[in-house]
Amino acid sequence: MQPLLDAIAAMPLPTDACRIFHGRGGRFPGCEQWTLDAYPPVWVLTSFLPSGDETEAQLVTIGAALAQRWEALAPGQPLNWVFQCRNEALRTQGRTETRLMAGSVPDPHVVTEQGARFKVHVLRGQNHGLFLDMGEGRRWVRDYAAAHSADRYGLKVLNLFAYTCAFSVVALQAGARNVVNVDMSHGAMAIGQQNHQLNGITTGASFLAHDIFSSWGKITRSGPYGLVIVDPPSYQKGSFVATKDYARLMRRLPDLLAPGGHALLCLNAPELGVDFLQSQMQELAPELQFVERVANPAVFSDVDEDRALKVLVYAMPELPLPNAADPAPSAPAAP
Missing domain, CATH: 3.40.50.150 (Vaccinia Virus protein VP39)
Incomplete structure (x- = not known):
């Protein structure tokens, strides 16, 4: 889990919606279950393994890391974060386990990306409105x-x-x-x-x-x-x-x-x-x-x-241009 904690400790203050940590890509051994996304002003942590006692202990550690970094990025501002479990058993049933861990989520919740604004919903469903x-x-x-x-x-x-x-x-x-x-x-x-x-x-x-x-x-x-x-x-x-x-x-x-x-x-x-x-x-x-x-x-x-x-x-190919060597169409005969 250390690569996730390192990413949290180094992350900048996001303005656009973005992914902060992508364990699913396999580049961080031992962290394959985790992703962390920013849907300002809310953080969304996702696990793709079933929840259990170990996960609960990890959530305490991750929550403390988020709180510490957030205090450095936005002193005095409340930390808002959500945890979602998407293990295979839940996913095949089209269900998720979603919890508000701290703070609150705006309603409506609107985020930005590259100058555009989008409505998202991070407390329900597997898809949040913007991939x-x-x-x-x-x-x-x-x-x-x-x-x-x-x-x-x-x-x-x-x-x-x-x-x-x-x-x-x-x-x-x-x-x-x-x-x-x-x-x-x-x-x-x-x-x-x-x-x-x-x-x-x-x-x-x-x-x-x-x-x-x-x-x-x-x-x-x-x-x-x-x-x-x-x-x-x-x-x-x-x-x-x-x-x-x-x-x-x-x-x-x-x-x-x-x-x-x-x-x-x-x-x-x-x-x-x-x-x-x-x-x-x-x-x-x-x-x-x-x-x-x-x-x-x-x-x-x-x-x-x-x-x-x-x-x-x-x-799709463009239409071919007329060939200049082709003879021009004959003019119609005079009546």
């Missing part, structure tokens, strides 16, 4: 939207499995003309709409609380798109199983993308490596060209990058 490991993916979307903001017809974005629509917020902030957000969770989409309002975005976004696989007609009619974002859960019973359903998404990409458009494919499944995506793309959408793998935030580094979050960029 911190996707920070560089959101930065890539922001940069892409800014680079295409002056395109002749503007950038149209399709955001599949939109969750709370963070990709949509950053795309529209950066100059995208329109974003179509699709997710079957009405609750997540409602928070997504609030996220747009938090950032003063009143136009350009649409929200479809539909099952993607039952809505291809509507989705396709709204295209083609200059950017398609695919960020599904790796496994969600009754909704999406990556090993069988990701291929169904890949087959649709050539019909969804405009010439020169890009697709951002995301996968957070440790058991599925980069080849899972690349080999299927080669088979199912061979016309799309691989561009790059977007690097994860440095704090999320892993001893095996194949197990870490995968964010891959593919491009």
Whole structure:
């Protein structure tokens, strides 16, 4: 546990939501169960092992370390921290054990990232409203939207499995003309709409609380798109199983993308490596060209990058330019 305590002792005062310690990456032997995140003004400590007497003793030590560091960073300010247990038995049941260990949590709880504001909820559920490991993916979307903001017809974005629509917020902030957000969770989409309002975005976004696989007609009619974002859960019973359903998404990409458009494919499944995506793309959408793998935030580094979050960029070829050597079309004969 010492690497976690060392990280706490050295951490700066965070302003944006971010990860402070990532034991899950395997770089700190003996700390694989722990992660520590900052959702200012709240710290969230997560364990991926069952709670027990040993864990309770460790929580006392960690709490003391947080209190000591917080007093140095923000003298006189209350320490707010939450502990969540996500052991495998609880996770398979879709449950977590969450405890407020000290202080309080704002309601509503709004955090910032790269100039954008997002509503989060750290006291319930496994997902807190903003996936911190996707920070560089959101930065890539922001940069892409800014680079295409002056395109002749503007950038149209399709955001599949939109969750709370963070990709949509950053795309529209950066100059995208329109974003179509699709997710079957009405609750997540409602928070997504609030996220747009938090950032003063009143136009350009649409929200479809539909099952993607039952809505291809509507989705396709709204295209083609200059950017398609695919960020599904790796496994969600009754909704999406990556090993069988990701291929169904890949087959649709050539019909969804405009010439020169890009697709951002995301996968957070440790058991599925980069080849899972690349080999299927080669088979199912061979016309799309691989561009790059977007690097994860440095704090999320892993001893095996194949197990870490995968964010891959593919491009649809541009339409070929007319060949200057081709004869010009004949003028119509005079009547």
